[in-house]
Amino acid sequence: xxxxxxxxxxxxxxxxxxxxxxxxxxxxxxxxxxxxxxxxxxxxxxxxxxxxxxxxxxxxxxxxxxxxxxxxxxxxxxxxxxxxxxxxxxxxxxxxxxxxxxxxxxxxxxxxxxxxxxxxxxxxxxxxxxxxxxxxxxxxxxxxxxxxxxxxxxxxxxxxxxxxxxxxxxxxxxxxxxxxxxxxxxxxxxxxxxxxxxxxxxxxxxxxxxxxxxxxxxxxxxxxxxxxxxxxxxxxxxxxxxxxxxxxxxxxxxxxxxxxxxxxxxxxxxxxxxxxxxxxxxxxxxxxxxxxxxxxxxxxxxxxxxxxxxxxxxxxxxxxxxxxxxxxxxxxxxxxxxxxxxxxxxxxxxxxxxxxxxxxxxxxxxxxxxxxxxxxxxxxxxxxxxxxxxxxxxxxxxxxxxxxxxxxxxxxxxxxxxxxxxxxxxxxxxxxxxxxxxxxxxxxxxxxxxxxxxxx
Amino acid sequence: xxxxxxxxxxxxxxxxxxxxxxxxxxxxxxxxxxxxxxxxxxxxxxxxxxxxxxxxxxxxxxxxxxxxxxxxxxxxxxxxxxxxxxxxxxxxxxxxxxxxxxxxxxxxxxxxxxxxxxxxxxxxxxxxxxxxxxxxxxxxxxxxxxxxxxxxxxxxxxxxxxxxxxxxxxxxxxxxxxxxxxxxxxxxxxxxxxxxxxxxxxxxxxxxxxxxxxxxxxxxxxxxxxxxxxxxxxxxxxxxxxxxxxxxxxxxxxxxxxxxxxxxxxxxxxxxxxxxxxxxxxxxxxxxxxxxxxxxxxxxxxxxxxxxxxxxxxxxxxxxxxxxxxxxxxxxxxxxxxxxxx
Ligand SMILES: Cc1ncc(C[n+]2csc(CCOP(=O)(O)OP(=O)(O)O)c2C)c(N)n1
Ligand SMILES: [Mg+2]
Numbered sequence: 001x002x003x004x005x006x007x008x009x010x011x012x013x014x015x016x017x018x019x020x021x022x023x024x025x026x027x028x029x030x031x032x033x034x035x036x037x038x039x040x041x042x043x044x045x046x047x048x049x050x051x052x053x054x055x056x057x058x059x060x061x062x063x064x065x066x067x068x069x070x071x072x073x074x075x076x077x078x079x080x081x082x083x084x085x086x087x088x089x090x091x092x093x094x095x096x097x098x099x100x101x102x103x104x105x106x107x108x109x110x111x112x113x114x115x116x117x118x119x120x121x122x123x124x125x126x127x128x129x130x131x132x133x134x135x136x137x138x139x140x141x142x143x144x145x146x147x148x149x150x151x152x153x154x155x156x157x158x159x160x161x162x163x164x165x166x167x168x169x170x171x172x173x174x175x176x177x178x179x180x181x182x183x184x185x186x187x188x189x190x191x192x193x194x195x196x197x198x199x200x201x202x203x204x205x206x207x208x209x210x211x212x213x214x215x216x217x218x219x220x221x222x223x224x225x226x227x228x229x230x231x232x233x234x235x236x237x238x239x240x241x242x243x244x245x246x247x248x249x250x251x252x253x254x255x256x257x258x259x260x261x262x263x264x265x266x267x268x269x270x271x272x273x274x275x276x277x278x279x280x281x282x283x284x285x286x287x288x289x290x291x292x293x294x295x296x297x298x299x300x301x302x303x304x305x306x307x308x309x310x311x312x313x314x315x316x317x318x319x320x321x322x323x324x325x326x327x328x329x330x331x332x333x334x335x336x337x338x339x340x341x342x343x344x345x346x347x348x349x350x351x352x353x354x355x356x357x358x359x360x361x362x363x364x365x366x367x368x369x370x371x372x373x374x375x376x377x378x379x380x381x382x383x384x385x386x387x388x389x390x391x392x393x394x395x396x397x398x399x400x401x402x403x404x405x406x407x408x409x410x411x412x413x414x415x416x417x418x419x420x421x422x423x424x425x426x427x428x429x430x431x432x433x434x435x436x437x438x439x440x441x442x443x444x445x446x447x448x449x450x451x452x453x454x455x456x
Numbered sequence: 457x458x459x460x461x462x463x464x465x466x467x468x469x470x471x472x473x474x475x476x477x478x479x480x481x482x483x484x485x486x487x488x489x490x491x492x493x494x495x496x497x498x499x500x501x502x503x504x505x506x507x508x509x510x511x512x513x514x515x516x517x518x519x520x521x522x523x524x525x526x527x528x529x530x531x532x533x534x535x536x537x538x539x540x541x542x543x544x545x546x547x548x549x550x551x552x553x554x555x556x557x558x559x560x561x562x563x564x565x566x567x568x569x570x571x572x573x574x575x576x577x578x579x580x581x582x583x584x585x586x587x588x589x590x591x592x593x594x595x596x597x598x599x600x601x602x603x604x605x606x607x608x609x610x611x612x613x614x615x616x617x618x619x620x621x622x623x624x625x626x627x628x629x630x631x632x633x634x635x636x637x638x639x640x641x642x643x644x645x646x647x648x649x650x651x652x653x654x655x656x657x658x659x660x661x662x663x664x665x666x667x668x669x670x671x672x673x674x675x676x677x678x679x680x681x682x683x684x685x686x687x688x689x690x691x692x693x694x695x696x697x698x699x700x701x702x703x704x705x706x707x708x709x710x711x712x713x714x715x716x717x718x719x720x721x722x723x724x725x726x727x728x729x730x731x732x733x734x735x736x737x738x739x740x741x742x743x744x745x746x747x748x749x750x751x752x753x754x755x756x757x758x759x760x761x762x763x764x765x766x767x768x769x770x771x772x773x774x775x776x777x778x779x780x781x782x783x784x785x786x787x788x789x790x791x792x793x794x795x796x797x798x
Contacts (some may be wrong), residue, residue, distance in 0.1 A: 031497060197599060222589055
């Protein structure tokens, strides 16, 4: 004898109406037969048999309301069992037991806000070998070329990456060396070519997907966040998505609101992504190589204005910069200034100005935003007792907001002043030269913030 | 433009080309479809008991589509679909126990309880999910096809999605690239006439879905997706085309879901009559059963044996899914990032 229970149509349903019986007592029941119709205020559902036999008893007559989920509503006798027809008897409405009530919360210590940190990778050792002076543009190109030589599964795909040699000339020469199979011009279809890259990465290839600028990646955000970032977790670790999305981020010059935006905090918000925003050419090269070799989806934020800037770059093709380590650009005593991407240059100019006024600033190039190297920042703040964060993006829910929160959590007692944020002004980027200048963090803004946290 | 329609799109649900199969094969198809049907009924029941939570989209009525498709592919071909995915996993050979245990959110589930009904994967069986965003699996499946093409491994990507998904822009972006680069992708539209409560007539200016690929030069057919032999014949042709390097192919499978969109469905957007007519006149499993019996290929006893074996398998899966423990709390933090290999 099998009891048939009142089904729930949704996890929140606690009771419902038995609208109609499709089978009567004595009827033979096969799996899949529609037994009854159940109704709630929201939905009606036909309810099918899973067990076979003969309907021996109807416990709840049709038309009955307020039947609790999981209350027995009928009985099925299996083959050979006596079918015991019985008159339907009304069942008093029962207080509903919520079928999906969450188990009582364990009395655990307060939860950590994020996964226990993986052991921090060692910082790269100081380079003493031969170096070449390269622009950021060429450093990126060399990183891709070297990794493509090293691994046949690495390929570059995006708009204008092949024949045009890159909208910003980053992929110069790659088509000639690697051919059209591995350097692929796409139609203007960010959403699908990002998704195509993710699918190829799930199949084990190592795509580098170039967005002409990160502004256009908003067309593709769903594939980056829902498909790339979450698949490893949703698959219990079976799938991986080794892919790099790269391109220029943040304000270029005079291109106005739709083409000038810093997406760092958008992507840094998402577990499953790694987010990198380098400043020097050496870091662009070493971190892009690390990103290409990484088994996770990596968001690699470049900056158009930096493409032409030159820096010394180690000549060794195996020079790699570990993801997740910040770099102290210049040591200082009185205030810590964090920055990333082009803002490192602005912070350095501010530090120069501050030095002229007797304030020694420690400038930290974050380089990686997720996982954030909070230890380096904390160590610095424990020394300087003051923090100014700089970013091109908006302050609200920005990188600086996150750093300030984490410094409160980890170094509250060392702070001599509330952390200050220097950020892009809370407006869409204006076009006029003077307004654009006002909208972006300038060295003077950083100087003023550094003085404010130093009560000077 | 280099691509022009190579063949006229045609519709042939009324003049089905059917695959010829042996009696044994037909019995296999019967068993495979029945496994999905019974699995889904059990899942529906367990949902009703509060053992399965969240969204749960059942495939009841549509079994012939994935069963026929999987009968037409070769080992190594890849499969991807949206969230109505239990049938696809079973058809790919994934273990009903692991699938059911994922539905109940247990550690023995395919995703250790972290994916649920809509997100399961099997590397071993070349099943690439299980995706909850309508339309998103189409570029992903195109990317699987891209990988096959890149590796020149003669594999084909079977990419399933719904009639509702056909109105997502990324589908056409994908068609364009797949046709442009001749990627080996067979796009299978599971046209069950509705996206949630919105019928094709109310969502699609042109109801001819497969024909929407024609401007990209992608050949396509409309197929009776309730007839498993018609599905096999069509998918065989499409897969062969894609495998031979000619590019993508689109098949619109006319099918029907008997149950609601998900478990909570107001069922106010279609008539009961429509549903019962489909069940009574077009049921994919009944059709095969009838062929087996009428053709003298199997008797009632043989079918009863199969029914019982399938039932036992499902009971075992359901017991396993209820008895397995929930994931260890430490699982919360695992599988967010992969380790960098040295
Ligand atoms: C981008 C997106 N929009 C909306 C939804 C909500 N939603 C889930 S299923 C669905 C209907 C899809 O219908 P169809 O593609 O025909 O697939 P079917 O459910 O019929 O198998 C909708 C609107 C979603 N999951 N993703
Ligand atoms: Mg549909």
